[in-house]
């Protein structure tokens with residue numbers, strides 16, 4: 081039987097333990113609420129067939145990492161939601177909006193798929209070195225608006241990325257590997273850093289973590 085992880089959770093709640101707590105709304109990989117770990121792999125429960133990840137026919141479903149657990153599979157998302165607010169991760173329209181042509185949209189179209197599920201945040205090891213690191217989720221949003229010619233903040237977005245400690249990224253690429261929307265998160269971070277350094281907004285010596293040096 082190819083059951084979705086969310087189906088398993090619903091079955092447990094409906095027939096075995098009504099006190100089980102988890103989040104889910106859309107059941108269609110859109111709302112971003114149902115992130116969990118299935119046999120250690122962070123996934124959207126509504127998109128993941130449990131038997132695909134079963135080991136010895138056993139399935140263990142756990143809460144995401146890097147966030148305090150409130151109850152069962154429900155984690156406290158306040159920390160990354162507050163960081164998203166601090167990083168102004170919303171569209172600031174220019175006074176007059178231009179047409180965006182397909183070739184321009186393709187520069188940030190993938191990033192518009194981000195559903196704020198927090199999976200990239202949950203797998204990021206950079207917080208071990210820097211609690212104030214904005215996290216991959218922030219920089220995907222910053223990238224998306226920075227690339228949009230109708231956004232009024234322009235290169236101020238790069239300043240914001242710097243203020244959110246973008247250089248604490250250690251480029252492990254876990255964010256990219258686990259993003260359920262296949263957004264090239266780490267490549268976006270790299271691109272923001274590259275342009276920030278070219279424009280003198282970000283200094284090379286800002287890097288720390290594992291001593292990663294871009295040599296720009």
Ligand code: FES
Nearest residue numbers: 107111112114126
């Ligand atoms: S329930 Fe909305 S993304 Fe899974």
